[in-house]
Amino acid sequence: MPKEFEILLYYLYVDIQDPESFASGQRRLCEENEIKGRIIISHEGINGTVSGRKEATAEYKKQTLEDLGTDRMQFKVDLSDGHAFKKLSVKVRPEIVSLHLDSQSVINPNNQTGERLAPEEFLSEMENGDVIVFDGRNKYESDLGKFKGAVCPPVNNFREFPEWIRENFSHAKGKRVLTYCTGGIRCEKLSGFLLDEGFKSVAQLDGGIINYSKNSNTKGKNFDGECYVFDQRVGVEVNSNNPKVISKCIHCDQPSQRYRNCAWKPCNDQIFICDSCEEEFGKFCGEECRASCTKLSP
Ligand SMILES: [Zn+2]
Numbered sequence: 300m301p302k303e304f305e306i307l308l309y310y311l312y313v314d315i316q317d318p319e320s321f322a323s324g325q326r327r328l329c330e331e332n333e334i335k336g337r338i339i340i341s342h343e344g345i346n347g348t349v350s351g352r353k354e355a356t357a358e359y360k361k362q363t364l365e366d367l368g369t370d371r372m373q374f375k376v377d378l379s380d381g382h383a384f385k386k387l388s389v390k391v392r393p394e395i396v397s398l399h400l401d402s403q404s405v406i407n408p409n410n411q412t413g414e415r416l417a418p419e420e421f422l423s424e425m426e427n428g429d430v431i432v433f434d435g436r437n438k439y440e441s442d443l444g445k446f447k448g449a450v451c452p453p454v455n456n457f458r459e460f461p462e463w464i465r466e467n468f469s470h471a472k473g474k475r476v477l478t479y480c481t482g483g484i485r486c487e488k489l490s491g492f493l494l495d496e497g498f499k500s501v502a503q504l505d506g507g508i509i510n511y512s513k514n515s516n517t518k519g520k521n522f523d524g525e526c527y528v529f530d531q532r533v534g535v536e537v538n539s540n541n542p543k544v545i546s547k548c549i550h551c552d553q554p555s556q557r558y559r560n561c562a563w564k565p566c567n568d569q570i571f572i573c574d575s576c577e578e579e580f581g582k583f584c585g586e587e588c589r590a591s592c593t594k595l596s597p
């Protein structure tokens with residue numbers, strides 16, 4: 300069966316005069332075309348990931364670029380057997396991604412951002428340069444997959460980066476720092492923030508891990524594990540060059556990329572658990588959660 304759906308990932312930092320009315324337009328466009336997913340609109344731009352039938356996503360791409368009045372926005376496209384989202388959410392926010400800086404310090408990537416590196420350039424510097432590779436995502440994302448040797452801050456939210464960097468990473472101000480994230484949107488601000496903080500040489504992976512994985516020269520080289528994505532797939536393959544699984548089943552310690560949430564709802568921690576251990580022990584992060592759950596529903 301040919302795959303008849305597309306999953307789109309896209310963003311653009313661009314002036315949107317009236318975010319509320321732009322959001323209504325997006326909502327209408329998605330509903331008319333049975334598009335599902337998450338879209339954030341702000342004065343500073345648009346950030347979205349959606350799924351739909353190919354004819355529908357074609358219409359969505361065309362109309363959205365028309366409404367934005369630009370063709371600068373790139374859509375990263377994956378094929379799929381069906382929707383990757385259960386519903387549609389279109390929200391207006393103060394920023395499309397936020398480091399929660401005070402209003403004077405908010406980074407505008409159109410004014411300040413790190414040098415953009417194509418996948419080949421990123422790989423070449425990673426392999427040959429005196430660089431620090433820096434993961435701009437959350438810990439639960441880098442736990443599933445990351446570039447070899449990357450610094451992966453133990454943060455649970457993007458807004459925790461400024462404090463973590465000030466406390467733990469200031470020693471690297473004189474080094475060349477290469478940042479990466481899923482699709483590139485977070486790095487636009489993160490690299491701008493690093494420059495603001497006095498880091499001398501900052502570059503970012505243009506288009507993020509997703510673009511890097513699709514590049515025919517890099518083929519995802521040196522990315523270990525899978526890339527965490529915010530849809531029903533949870534993880535996507537990146538590396539067809541020198542792949543390696545880095546996560547292990549929480550019970551049996553065997554390599555596993557099966558990423559699930561602990562079935563004890565108040566916990567809901569993300570855990571790696573293999574098929575057979577889930578069958579045997581249930582989908583719990585540990586004894587305590589299993590006990591709590593069985594107590595409630597004997
Ligand atoms: Zn197991």
Ligand SMILES: [Zn+2]
Nearest residue numbers: 561566584588
């Ligand atoms: Zn748990």
